[in-house]
Amino acid sequence: MTIVSFLIIGWILTWFKFDQTFIQAFQELFNKTITRASYYFIFFCFGAVGDIVLLVTGRFTEYLF
Numbered sequence: 001m002t003i004v005s006f007l008i009i010g011w012i013l014t015w016f017k018f019d020q021t022f023i024q025a026f027q028e029l030f031n032k033t034i035t036r037a038s039y040y041f042i043f044f045c046f047g048a049v050g051d052i053v054l055l056v057t058g059r060f061t062e063y064l065f
Contacts, residue, residue: 002054006047010040 013019019039026034 002050003044003047006043006050007040010043 010019014036019036022039023034023036026032
């Protein structure tokens with residue numbers, strides 16, 4: 001559930017050109033070129049970590065209903 005939320009947040013942020021800013025900042029900081037797919041993959045990973053935290057703490061079912 002958190003994965004979907006983070007992907008939606010990433011999608012909404014693209015309306016404000018945050019993806020271009022993030023990609024440029026990542027390139028300048030780490031000297032690595034990433035694409036928009038990598039941008040969404042990073043949001044996917046944040047959401048996956050959030051789901052794992054909810055699962056470990058036992059609060060995962062609270063957010064399903």
